Amino acid sequence: MKIAIRTGALASATVLTLVLAACSSSTTTTSSVATSSTPTATQAPLTGALNGSGASSQAAAMDAWRAAFQDANPGVTVNYDPVGSGGGRTAFLDGTVSFAGSDALLSADEVTKSLTTCGPEGAIHIPVYISPIDVVFNLDGVKSLNMTPDTIASIFDGKITKWNDPAIAADNAGAKLPDLAITVVHRSDNSGTTSNFTDYLEKAATTWPYPHSGDWPNAVGEAGAKTSGVVAIVEGTKGTVGYVDASQAGTFGLVSIKVGSSFVAPSPEGAAIAVENSPIAEGANGKFDLAFKLDRKSTVAGAYPLALVSYHVLCANYKDASAGNLVVAFEKYVVSTEGQAAAASAAGSAPIGDKVGALALASVNSIKVG
C-alpha cells in the first residue's frame, strides 16, 4: 500500500511501471515473471548503484534513461561509461559492470567467456533502440536520390566516380545531376555504423567484394573521426557522400534505397519494420536472447533494412541479487514505451516498436536474480 500511495503521489505511468518492475524482479524464485505481477508491499524501494559501460552512440539515450530512472528511484545511481562497444563488452565479461551497451553482438569467443562471467546460462541481448543509417550527400539543388544497393556499393568502392554516372541517372529521372566528382566519406574509427553499413552492402549488393567489418575496408575517399567527423566533411564539401546514424543526418540530401521493387526513404518506422521481420541470429542463447540477424535483403513493404540495432548485453542469471534487481528494473524502463519515447526525443533514435518491445520485455522478465 505504501508503494501504491507513493506512485499515486508521483502520478506518472513511468514510475508505476518502474515500481512494478522493481517488485516483480525482486521475487527471486521465478524464472519467467509475468509482466503484470502484483507488487508485494513488503519490498523496500530500490537502492544502490547500477554500473554499465559500452557504446558511445548510446550515451545520449542513456542520459535520458538514467535521469528518468533516478528520478523515479531516488536511492539508485546509474553510471554509464561510454568507452565504446568493444570496451563495454570487455568490462561486462570481466565482471566490472552489470551490463554492456553494444552496437554489435557478442562474438563466439565472448559468448564462451560469458559462461564464466554469468554462469552456465550465459548472456542475452536486449534491443534498446533502432537507428536507421542514412546515406547522405551534399549536392546543390538535389534533396533526395534513388539508388539500388549495387549503385551504393559501386560508389563506396570507387567504381562510380561521377554524380552524373548513368547508373545513378537511371533511377533518378529528372534529377539535375552535376558533372562533379563523387567524394566518398567514411568513418576513420572502428564503429557499429560502419559494421552495419558494410554488412548491408555485403548482403544486399552484388558488387561489394569485402566482408563486413567495423573498420572501413578499402582506401576509397576520405575519412572522418566519429559521426561528427563525417558530418563535418559532408557539410563542408560539395559532391560528398557518406553514411551516418539518422539522428545526426541533419539537413543533408538523403538516398532512398531499393527494397523489393520500390525505393524506401530512411525512417524510424521503416527500420522497425525491417527488424520485426528479421530472424534471430543462429547460436542465440535461447528464445530470450534477442540477437537479431537483420534481413538486409528484406522485400517487406516499407522496410528499411539499412539499420543498426543497439543492444544491452545482460546476464541471463544474476547471482548478485542487488545488481540483478537493479538491472531488471532499469531494463524494464528502457524497453517500455516511455523509455523508448525518452530516448527518441533525447537521442533521435527510433523506438524498437510494439512488437519488438513486447519481446524485449519478455526477455527482461526472463532474467533470474539470485
Added chain:
Amino acid sequence: MTTVAPARSESTGDSLTAARSSLANAFFSRLTAGAASLILVTLAAVATFLLVRAWPAITSSSADLASKVDWLGTASSDTLIATIGYLVFGTLLIGTMALLIGAPISFGIALFISHYAPRRLAATLGYIVDLLAAVPSVIYGLWGGFVLIPKLAPFYGWLNREFGWFPLFAGEASPTGRVALSASIVLAIMILPIITAVTREVFLQTPVLHEEAALAMGATRWEMIRMAVFPFARSGMIGATMLGLGRALGETMAVYMILSPGLSYSFHVLEASSHNTIAANIALKFPEANATGVEALIAMGLALFVITLAVNVLARWVVSRRSEFSGAN
C-alpha cells in the same frame, strides 16, 4: 681572557649558524635532488610501462596478431611493423612540415618583439603569443576543421593545378582539404608560442655590448642582428625548435580532428587518406581496441617515445657542437 671570551662566544655563534645553515642546505639540496630524480623515475616508469605492455605485441607472430586485431593483417603492408613504419613516416612528415612553416615565423615574431617593436607593443605582443599557448589543442582542431580547412581547400586545388610538377603538391588534391598539409599548418600555429617565447628570451639575452659594438662599426640593424644576435642565440633557437618539434610529434587531438587518415609512404601532402600520425592513430583505435589491440597501440606509443628521444638527443648534439662556434663564449 677578556679578549678570548667574546672570540669564543663569537665562534660558537658562528658554528651554530653554520650548523643550522648546513642543515638547511643539506635539506634543500636533497629536496631539489629528489625533484630532479622524480623526472628520471617518471621517465623510467613510462619506458618500462611501454616496453612491458608492448612486449606481447612485439614478440607475437603477425599471423597471431592479425587473428586478434582487426586492423592488422599478414600481408607485408599491414603487419604491425609495417603499420608502425607508415605511422612513423607520417608523424615525421607532418611534424617536419609544421616546423618548416612554424619556426621561421616564430623567429620573425621573436625578433620583432625583442629588437624592432616599440616597448609597449612588444609587451602586448608577448602576452598575446603566450595566450596562444594556453588555447587547448581541441580548439585548434575544431577551428582548423570548421574554419581554416574549407578556406584552404580551393587553394590546395590551385596549388595542385599550377605546381603539380613539384613532388609535394603532385597527385590528386583532396576537395575536402583534410590532408597532411592542413594538419601541418594547424600544428605550425600550435608550436608558434613555444618557439617564439623561448627564442624571444634568448634574443633578449644578447650582450648589449656586442650589439652596440656592431652598430658602432656602422652595421645596419639587420647586419647587427646577423652578426651579434644570431650567433649568440643559435643554440637557443635550435633548442626552441626541438621543443616545438616535440610538441608537433606528440600532438593528438588537432591531427585527429583534421586529418583524413591513411597509410602510405607518399610525399603527396595534398592527397587525402595517405598519412596519419602515431598519436592520432592511438586516439582513433583505442576506444574499440581489445586487449591485444591495446598492446599493439602501446607498441606504437613506444615507437613515438623512441623517436622523441632520438630527436632530443640529436638536438643536444647539434647544440653542443654549435656552441663552440657561437658568439656566446
